[in-house]
Amino acid sequence: MITRDYNGGTKITPEELDDLRVIADVEISNITLDDYPNILVFPDSFNSYDRDLGKKVVCQIKDEGKLLATNSIVGFVGRNKTHLSIHSRFTEYGKEDFFLHYMLQKVAKVNLFNLHHSMDEDSVFDFLLYLFPLYLKNAIGQGVYRQYITHKHNDANVRGVIDVNRHIRYNEPFNGSIAYTNREYSYDNYITQLIRHTIEFIHKNGGEDILNIDLDTKLAVSQIICATPSYADNELHTIINKNRTPLAHPLYSEYTSLQRLCLQILRHEELKYGQEENEVYGVLVDAAWLWEEYLAELLRDKYSHCLKDTGKRFYLFKPLQQSPRHQIIPDYLSLDMTRVADAKYIPLDEKSRFQEDSSNAIAIYYKTITYMYRFSSQEGYLLYPHRNEATPTIERREIDGFNEGCITKLGLRIPSGCSDFNDFVSRMREEEAIFYNQL
Numbered sequence: 001m002i003t004r005d006y007n008g009g010t011k012i013t014p015e016e017l018d019d020l021r022v023i024a025d026v027e028i029s030n031i032t033l034d035d036y037p038n039i040l041v042f043p044d045s046f047n048s049y050d051r052d053l054g055k056k057v058v059c060q061i062k063d064e065g066k067l068l069a070t071n072s073i074v075g076f077v078g079r080n081k082t083h084l085s086i087h088s089r090f091t092e093y094g095k096e097d098f099f100l101h102y103m104l105q106k107v108a109k110v111n112l113f114n115l116h117h118s119m120d121e122d123s124v125f126d127f128l129l130y131l132f133p134l135y136l137k138n139a140i141g142q143g144v145y146r147q148y149i150t151h152k153h154n155d156a157n158v159r160g161v162i163d164v165n166r167h168i169r170y171n172e173p174f175n176g177s178i179a180y181t182n183r184e185y186s187y188d189n190y191i192t193q194l195i196r197h198t199i200e201f202i203h204k205n206g207g208e209d210i211l212n213i214d215l216d217t218k219l220a221v222s223q224i225i226c227a228t229p230s231y232a233d234n235e236l237h238t239i240i241n242k243n244r245t246p247l248a249h250p251l252y253s254e255y256t257s258l259q260r261l262c263l264q265i266l267r268h269e270e271l272k273y274g275q276e277e278n279e280v281y282g283v284l285v286d287a288a289w290l291w292e293e294y295l296a297e298l299l300r301d302k303y304s305h306c307l308k309d310t311g312k313r314f315y316l317f318k319p320l321q322q323s324p325r326h327q328i329i330p331d332y333l334s335l336d337m338t339r340v341a342d343a344k345y346i347p348l349d350e351k352s353r354f355q356e357d358s359s360n361a362i363a364i365y366y367k368t369i370t371y372m373y374r375f376s377s378q379e380g381y382l383l384y385p386h387r388n389e390a391t392p393t394i395e396r397r398e399i400d401g402f403n404e405g406c407i408t409k410l411g412l413r414i415p416s417g418c419s420d421f422n423d424f425v426s427r428m429r430e431e432e433a434i435f436y437n438q439l
Helices: 013-021 098-108 123-138 164-171 188-203 215-227 233-242 256-265 268-273 285-296 361-372 423-436
Strands: 002-004 038-043 060-061 067-070 073-079 082-087 149-153 178-186 280-286 304-305 333-336 341-345 381-387 392-398 404-416
Touching: 002 067, 002 098, 002 215, 013 060, 013 073, 013 082, 038 256, 038 392, 098 123, 098 285, 123 188, 123 215, 123 256, 123 280, 123 304, 123 361, 149 164, 164 178, 188 215, 188 233, 188 256, 233 256, 256 268, 280 285, 285 341, 341 361, 361 381
Parallel strands: 002 082, 038 280, 341 381, 381 404
Antiparallel strands: 060 067, 073 082, 073 280, 149 178, 304 333, 333 341, 392 404
């Protein structure tokens, strides 16, 4: 079953309904390892990004089970014989999802052209590989993971606690050796071994370009290889089993996400061909989050991404005893803090659902206007992806009673009819230059 984001509702069969009920209407925050161990969601830490992401549902069942409605969540979900692929709405039917993969490559800071760019079951593996260098570098930035490891020895150089039972079993009559155990704070552990197995797996499956994408990635890969001298290819399943429990360590928080990504990569073939009945698996991405992160990279020289770049906290109200100040986080602030901008992945170019004649109009505008007032700005922007059509992509609306303040809807045209990904990238860069100069 193939559909798009914000589809407004597409027909489903009773068989598909039975399978999709398990994941439909489930909030992202409720997709836990316990209930959905084989579903990977990006961003994985939604509380660190969009405050409303955790409340979003994967999809909705409407019209008494006859329609499946989507929002900004895209990706692949499978259960039994039902395989659901949710593409971006800029994908042409029967063609690959260039736009979604282009944004992901920009955010993950990789530049690969020889991978598939669809969102079906086969190519979702490529989607995971994009993210490996990013997650690896984030984790290594906290240092190579270390933990206490128990080692068993049987020699004459006792450096630990004597294991009497094992000593009697192996060293009677006495042969000069003593059985003992000790604990060492080691880099060579089940977490770094999991990462090492993932590196070797990517290398064996033609992913050399991914492991050499930049100097930082190559250095991170080298550090993991040096930290795992006991690596053995035949211990893969043992290492996977040791990593079934999510890592929870305050000093190595980034390793939790990397651990889960590695498991998904290493278990891809198992998930694809060895599914148990009624088990749900897949990879889901919030395209709205991806759009916001992509724009942050595109506009870096003009606007700061408030969630990550500024390091400052902004509040709606001045301090008052026992009263909340209400922290606010605009998507973007111009470097001189005179203009605010908000990323909107929703289809603002579809008048029937998201324009002035819609009940959604107030929700679209009110947050940006609040930020404009808070930062004494007379210019606000709504930045959205726009279909490649002849209609204007700039629409300015003056705010009544706001001293000439105005909101501008500015669309970035997404190319269509591209022959391949290289063609899409070339045309996309032209549209980016036009968009950038309009801000």
